[in-house]
Every structure is written in structure tokens, then in C-alpha cells.
Amino acid sequence: MHSSDPGTIHIVGAGLAGLAAAERVSRSHRAVAIHEATAQAGGRCRSYHDQTTGMVIDNGTHLLLSGNRAALSFTEAIGSRSGLRGPGEAQFPFIDIASGEQWTLRFGDSRFPWWVFDKERRVPQTGIVDYLPLARLAWATADKPLGEVMDCRGAIYDRFVGPLLLAALNIAPQEGSAKLAGAIVRETLALGGQACRPLLAYEGLGSVFVEPAIAHLRERGVAIVFEDELIELLFGNGRVSRLKFARQTVDLGVNDAVILAVPPYVATNLVPGLITPSSFRGIVNAHFRIDPPAHLPPMLGVINGTCEWIFPLSGRISATISDAGRLFDMPRTELAQTMWNDIAKVAGLPSTLPPWQIVRERRATFAATPEENARRPTAETSWENLFLAGDWTQTGLPATIEGAIRSGYRAADIADHRLRAAA
Ligand SMILES: Cc1cc2nc3c(=O)[nH]c(=O)nc-3n(C[C@H](O)[C@H](O)[C@H](O)COP(=O)(O)OP(=O)(O)OC[C@H]3O[C@@H](n4cnc5c(N)ncnc54)[C@H](O)[C@@H]3O)c2cc1C
Numbered sequence: 001m002h003s004s005d006p007g008t009i010h011i012v013g014a015g016l017a018g019l020a021a022a023e024r025v026s027r028s029h030r031a032v033a034i035h036e037a038t039a040q041a042g043g044r045c046r047s048y049h050d051q052t053t054g055m056v057i058d059n060g061t062h063l064l065l066s067g068n069r070a071a072l073s074f075t076e077a078i079g080s081r082s083g084l085r086g087p088g089e090a091q092f093p094f095i096d097i098a099s100g101e102q103w104t105l106r107f108g109d110s111r112f113p114w115w116v117f118d119k120e121r122r123v124p125q126t127g128i129v130d131y132l133p134l135a136r137l138a139w140a141t142a143d144k145p146l147g148e149v150m151d152c153r154g155a156i157y158d159r160f161v162g163p164l165l166l167a168a169l170n171i172a173p174q175e176g177s178a179k180l181a182g183a184i185v186r187e188t189l190a191l192g193g194q195a196c197r198p199l200l201a202y203e204g205l206g207s208v209f210v211e212p213a214i215a216h217l218r219e220r221g222v223a224i225v226f227e228d229e230l231i232e233l234l235f236g237n238g239r240v241s242r243l244k245f246a247r248q249t250v251d252l253g254v255n256d257a258v259i260l261a262v263p264p265y266v267a268t269n270l271v272p273g274l275i276t277p278s279s280f281r282g283i284v285n286a287h288f289r290i291d292p293p294a295h296l297p298p299m300l301g302v303i304n305g306t307c308e309w310i311f312p313l314s315g316r317i318s319a320t321i322s323d324a325g326r327l328f329d330m331p332r333t334e335l336a337q338t339m340w341n342d343i344a345k346v347a348g349l350p351s352t353l354p355p356w357q358i359v360r361e362r363r364a365t366f367a368a369t370p371e372e373n374a375r376r377p378t379a380e381t382s383w384e385n386l387f388l389a390g391d392w393t394q395t396g397l398p399a400t401i402e403g404a405i406r407s408g409y410r411a412a413d414i415a416d417h418r419l420r421a422a423a
Contacts, residue, residue: 006029006031007030008030009021010252012034015043015045016042016401016405017261018036019074019209019217020408022217024413030416032221039227041210045059052355053355054289057316058204058206060359060364061311062201065195065196066086066194068199069402070402074405075212083201083208089107090107092104093297094301097345098304101124105121105123106193107192123155123156123160134161137181138190143179146165146173152173159303168398171368175369180373180397184397187397200313230260232244233271240252255423257418257419258387261390267390271381276375278372279367280363280364280366283321283323283324284321284327284361285360285361286336286356287316287359288353288354289355290349292312292313297312300346306338307321310346319339327360340354365398379407379414385419389407393407
């Protein structure tokens with residue numbers, strides 16, 4: 001009954017999950033077609049030319065760590081690994097903007113967190129025992145809000161664990177899922193400095209994650225169609241039988257499959273009965289056109305400021321604020337000035353605003369609470385040829401590039417396996 005045609009895998013959504021899925025499938029003999037609703041790939045991880053500042057900016061400065069193995073292997077595969085750079089060692093400089101105090105966490109270069117035993121390298125005013133809750137967190141099994149499983153107060157929390165988990169979970173850590181926080185500890189901190197080296201796309205996210213991916217996929221014969229929004233999935237005999245896009249309809253053959261790599265609020269409208277995370281948290285990014293002073297470190301954690309992380313990049317300084325819903329209604333100029341005041345203070349620059357742009361992403365990530373984490377579906381669905389990908393699917397990680405790419409790889413592997421078994 002099944003033809004010898006290996007079939008086509010249709011990937012809907014060209015965010016990182018969709019691009020990673022396409023990269024994985026394109027290694028096989030199957031045909032791949034990507035359908036993206038907008039005119040641009042990258043989704044929540046993209047660069048664009050901003051007319052106000054005359055710069056190419058990112059929707060948000062994205063931080064990776066050297067332990068993000070899927071993200072790194074994706075960039076290896078598409079040939080852009082060298083575009084991710086950072087300090088040679090796992091170093092995290094911080095400044096307390098209220099007191100002016102500065103310190104740098106140095107995780108060294110080992111595969112074990114020896115830095116915890118070194119007074120010079122751990123968080124000021126902390127001792128070894130302060131790190132035990134982190135070790136317990138790494139192996140937590142039941143999911144609860146972090147505030148119920150560890151003390152979210154004190155020097156180690158205020159100066160290290162709090163800022164780190166706020167950035168990684170994009171939610172006030174006390175409310176965040178202990179399981180997701182544990183996964184971060186397990187995959188990075190517990191593996192020592194080798195897994196904690198910060199990596200940034202200094203020339204922009206597009207040049208590392210998006211343009212090389214598109215070029216690589218096209219070279220492999222992948223069809224990529226932009227402005228091709230999926231409006232409806234039609235089902236029959238336990239399968240997806242037809243894809244209805246805004247401008248075309250595609251009938252699926254027996255060997256064809258679909259990987260839906262769209263945001264959760266789009267997926268729930270397309271897939272009957274699908275449960276997904278349904279509450280989100282925002283992120284604010286500001287970009288200022290100015291040459292960063294040479295004395296600034298590659299990234300700087302800010303305590304007691306409005307900015308949380310400051311990134312001196314090529315011809316600009318960018319700053320990030322996580323779980324930033326409280327700032328979404330602040331007038332834009334006021335927000336830019338408030339953020340610039342922090343930067344000016346730590347960088348020793350005048351308080352006059354340079355050319356700036358603010359990007360507010362309301363639904364930057366799903367809310368990483370235990371309740372929302374429990375709503376994440378697996379890659380498999382009740383339909384034989386329909387698979388899900390995206391940072392909101394069950395990856396075991398918070399909504400991150402690493403999670404998105406792993407989800408794409410996983411959906412591609414499962415789809416391939418299912419089609420092989422059916423052949
Ligand atoms: C401001 C900001 C800062 C961040 N910082 C970090 C960070 O520092 N480190 C980190 O690891 N992660 C960070 N993240 C998270 C990271 O960007 C995401 O986890 C990742 O990009 C999600 O990729 P995705 O493919 O799962 O989803 P998306 O990027 O949302 O991709 C979904 C795609 O589907 C398309 N689509 C939607 N509907 C349809 C339709 N009907 N038909 C066809 N296509 C459709 C969309 O246009 C989009 O291209 C940040 C996110 C934001 C917003």
C-alpha cells in the first residue's frame with residue numbers, strides 16, 4: 001500500500017525549532033518543505049535593520065552557555081559556530097549599582113565545579129554550605145515553585161542564583177519551576193566552567209542562527225516558503241490529510257508528515273484538544289548606538305538596577321530585563337532613559353541618551369511555573385503523521401534556544417522513525 005516515494009516532511013514555522021528540525025531531516029533522503037507565516041525566519045531569535053538607530057539589532061540579546069550542546073552542534077552543522085564568541089574562561093562580572101561594589105565569579109575551566117571550594121572565586125560573603133541547596137535542586141524530582149524548595153534570600157541568592165535563574169527562566173525565581181531550575185544547574189553549573197562559558201552572537205543573531213541555516217538548507221534542496229501561513233489542518237483516518245495555507249493547499253500522501261513548530265497559542269488553534277502552556281512572560285531589550293568603552297567586560301550583571309545584564313556589542317550597548325511585564329506600559333523614552341542611566345553609571349558615560357531603540361516582547365517565553373511546565377506536550381500527537389516542536393514542548397528545559405533546537409531535532413527523529421516503521 002505504501003509507495004516507494006520516501007515522502008515529504010512539511011515543517012510549519014521557521015523559528016529555531018523548525019530550522020533545527022529541517023536541518024536534521026535534510027540529512028536523510030526525505031524531501032523537506034518549510035512554511036513560514038512571516039517574511040523572515042528566526043521567530044523570536046532574529047535580527048533586523050532598525051530605521052531609528054540605523055543599526056542591525058536583535059529582538060533581544062541572547063545568551064548561550066558552552067554547555068548548550070544542541071545549539072552548538074546546530075551552529076557547527078550550518079557552519080556558523082565561529083560567530084558565537086565569549087571570554088576564554090567562564091567569567092561573570094557583576095556590579096551592585098546601589099553600592100558600587102563589583103565582583104567576578106570565575107568558574108575556571110574544569111569539568112567539576114571546583115570554584116565553589118575557592119573563596120576567591122565564589123560569591124563574596126558566601127561559604128561552601130551555601131551551595132548545597134543548588135546541589136539538591138539539581139536532583140529535585142517533584143515540581144514545586146522554587147521558593148518552596150530553597151531559601152530565595154541572602155548573599156548567594158541576591159548576587160548569583162537569583163540573577164542567573166531570572167535570566168534562564170524569565171520569571172521571578174521564587175515562582176519558577178524547581179524542576180526547570182534544577183535542569184539548568186545540572187546542565188551548566190554542576191558541570192563546572194567548561195559548561196558555563198558565556199557565548200554571544202556579537203554580530204547579531206541572524207548571522208549565526210538564521211541566514212547560515214537558510215543558506216545551508218537551500219543548498220540541501222529544502223524548499224522554504226515565506227508568507228505562507230498555515231490556517232487549518234484537516235484530518236482523516238487518524239492522520240493529517242491536508243494543509244490549508246493562506247495562499248495554497250497541500251494534500252498529504254501516505255509517506256508525508258508534518259512538524260508543527262509554531263508558538264503554543266497558534267498550535268492550540270490548529271490541533272484539536274491540544275493542551276499547551278498558556279501564560280507568558282515578557283522581556284525588554286534596549287539598544288543604544290554608541291561605541292562601548294574598552295574597559296567594559298563582554299557582559300555585566302547588574303544588581304539593584306533596572307537593567308539586569310549589559311552587553312557591549314559592535315558599535316552599540318544593549319541591555320536586557322527579564323520577566324519585564326511591569327515595564328510594558330512605561331512610556332518608551334522614560335524606559336530608555338532609565339535603562340541608559342544604569343549604563344551611563346557603570347560605563348562612566350554622560351547621561352544624555354544616544355540614539356536608541358526599545359524592543360518589548362510580550363510573549364517572549366511561556367511562564368516557567370510548575371503548572372505551565374506540566375502543560376507542555378510531547379512531540380508526538382494522537383495523529384500518526386503530526387509532530388510538535390518548539391521551546392514550549394516537553395524538553396525538560398526552560399524556553400531557550402537550546403530547548404527549541406533540541407525539540408526540533410527530537411521531532412525530526414521521531415517523524416523519521418515513525419515513517420520508517422510504516423514503510
Ligand atoms: C527577547 C528575547 C530574549 C531571549 N533571550 C534568550 C537567551 O538569552 N537565551 C536563550 O537561550 N533563549 C532566549 N530566548 C528564547 C528563544 O528566543 C526561544 O526559546 C526560541 O527562539 C524559540 O524558538 P521556537 O522555534 O520554539 O519558536 P519561535 O521562534 O516562536 O518560532 C515559531 C515560528 O512559527 C511561525 N509561525 C507562527 N504561526 C504560523 C503559522 N500559522 N504558519 C506558519 N508559521 C507560523 C512564526 O512566525 C515563527 O517564525 C529569548 C527570547 C526572546 C523573545
